[in-house]
Amino acid sequence: MSRFMTHEQCRRFGARPPLGVLRFEPIQKRLIWGGRRLADLLGKRLGPGADYAESWELSDHRDDISMVAEGPLAGTSLRQLVEERALDLFGPSLANCRQFPLLVKFLDANQTLSVQVHPDDEQGRLLANDNGKTEAWVVMHAEPGALIYAGLRADVGRDEFAKGLETGQVEPLLHRFEARPGQCIFIPAGTVHAIGAGVVLAEIQQMSDATFRVFDWGREGPDGKPRKLHLDEALVATDFTRGPVSPIRPIVAHHPAGMLERLVRCPQFVLERLQLRDVGTVGTADRFTIVICLRGSAEVGPESSRTLLKFAETLLLPADLGPCELRPAPSGCDLLLATVP
Secondary structure, eight states: OOTTOOHHHHHHHTOOOOOOSBOBOOEEEEEEEEESHHHHTTOOOOOSSSOEEEEEEEOEETTEEOBBOSSTTTTOBHHHHHHHOHHHHHOGGGTTOSSOOEEEEEEEESSOOOEEEOOOHHHHHHHHSSOOOOEEEEEEEEOTTOEEEEEEOTTOOHHHHHHHHHHTOOGGGEEEEEOOTTOEEEEOTTOOEEEOTTEEEEEEEESOOOOEEEEOTTOBOTTSSBOOOOHHHHHHHOOTTOOOOOOOOOEEEEETTEEEEEEEEOSSOEEEEEEEOSOEEEOBTTBOEEEEEEEEEEEESOGGGOEEEOTTOEEEEOGGGOSEEEEEEEEEEEEEEEEOO
8 A cells, every 4th residue: 555645545444644744833932031033033923921932843852742733633742653653753763762852943042041061861861860962053043242152161171160160150161152143053962052142043952951050140030039050960961071162164065956054963863954946855764854944935745735834934754755845935945954863
């Protein structure tokens, strides 16, 4: 039986229909450093208030589970797809996965985020009862003078960092640079970092929320008290061999329908940026592909059931789609493509 049967044919013959292109309902996160740019710049639907910090586009983390937004599978959770349709979702090489491995989000840093560090997988299990957290950012908007803090200065070791944590003199120890749209910054687990005020970015990361806060700029939480720091855990998790982190220099590769930039390849994920100028295909039958629109729009999927992908939207292409057609708008579109190696 062909996997290209219609949903009606699958129902008639008792077979499960192919998953098709999947769009999920975003999960909005309100935090003290958030603002309104997720709506004003990215078009996200927000409620009242001015503290919307993150839009989780694809999540299978604890109680934050993405739900299919439309189509025959509307209302189905990502976790249910993992549990019941792993082979169709992941492909044969990943069919034993018990959790979707990647989390996709947009962030609005209306205020500077806390200085923090994420654990690796082993530390995450021991110190946070969570996965490790390696991540990558792509800057979508930056106010003039907005900063990215990524890594410690080259001359900063454990003793100096520990002293800075004790005295609250952390900022002078951090490597920093001005944020510019289009930059990709890779933050492996163990990298001390912060996102400066005025930056909006897309983030691709391991499915984890394990974060050790080491400095919060003297800020108070909603209860009027300083937010909790995790200094002991941070000293364990920090990789003092990493040093300063600068934006990625993309490796340009040929793509039949445009220009492909290879941004990050690590054990946790592969991230590429595709400037699509003509009809092309992305995805394979042996693993899923996440598609995030950074500019323009594109129609995704076969002619009989195309899905429109607009700016700041995310789609999941399951493995059972195989190579999936993308038809860009006349002005083209820029896409992020994420999967696992």
